[in-house]
Amino acid sequence: MTRLRAGARETDLTAVVEALTTNETSWFRDTSPFTALRSPVVPALLDARGASAHLRVWSAACSTGQEPYSIAMTLADALPPTATFDVLATDLSEQVLARARAGRYSQLEVNRGMPAPMLVRHLVRAGAEWEVVPHLRSRVTFRAHNLLDAPPPGGPFDVVFLRNVLIYFDLPTKRAILHRVRQVLRPDGALLLGAAETTIGIDDDWARVSVGAGSLYRPLDAGSVTAGIPAPRSAAPWTAPTPAVPVVPPSVLTRGAPR
């Protein structure tokens, strides 16, 4: 990794990344982030922006596309006809992005976590495979992006999915990534992490809100710099935000990390 950061040739980097990255993915993986998106995230955003809102979602580390398409399916079902959305889906790997753009999945892949009612609404058979319907595919833009770089263009975003990727980085890098996400997340937006991930003990500028079996994170007002949009002082749209209180002593979580 040291050599990669020092600027190895792009082809080397791509090859190493393809080999290292696990692209294991399923449709509504973990289910709870998508449940949270449906409610309370979408209703709160519609309350704040009105029924004709345009919502922007960033799916970071999108792998072969199941996550951004699952987000698009959820929004297509949850939004009123007056509202619109688009999803920016990024990944380091050009190889998985090419697959994701095609929007074609094998029978075995659609068996993984895809609710049957969603399948018949949003995919059609294409030979032995299934293909995301063009209307939904057109809502998702795929772009190569490295989380170690500046945030991708296209923000600010209402919702960011950053799941099962922070685990690959050391603590200072995790903190830097979360800071960059805050720069492009709207002040009343939501961050969704993987089931085993949290901002707690990494970056104190987030409030955890419990939603069902999972959690979402919203940026705290203090020091918020969100793409030039001032943080609102009015009541936050989420109910009962929980301050980010570590569940284990911070010293355990942040051992060896620069403060």
Added chain:
Amino acid sequence: MRALVIDDSRTMRRIVSGTLHPLGFETHEAEHGRAALDLLEGGLDVELACIDWNMPVMDGLAFVVAVRANPAWRHITLMMVTTESEHGQIVRALAAGAHEYLIKPFTPEAVRDKLDLLGLLPIGEHA
């Protein structure tokens, strides 16, 4: 929890049952829809039925229709487990009252994913 596995292939019944046991299910088996209805009418209570489509005597779709016609069985979650993979067939099964649809061949993880979606995984077994 209890599950009823309905398939005319004994091998397939064994495979489906084998994926359900580690997830905390006690399984009962029937070789077609009529035999499965007999078990339910005889007092067997299950939370889940895994149903093949193409079977002799009574096929899976007819079984789904029969179960949905009896309010006493409203609590049973119905999941088709079949090689039938046409878009229109899935729509037919869902319209008849199936909750989920798993296409053969499948992996144990796919069964788990479906049960997670259906809220039928025990605590601590979530994907």
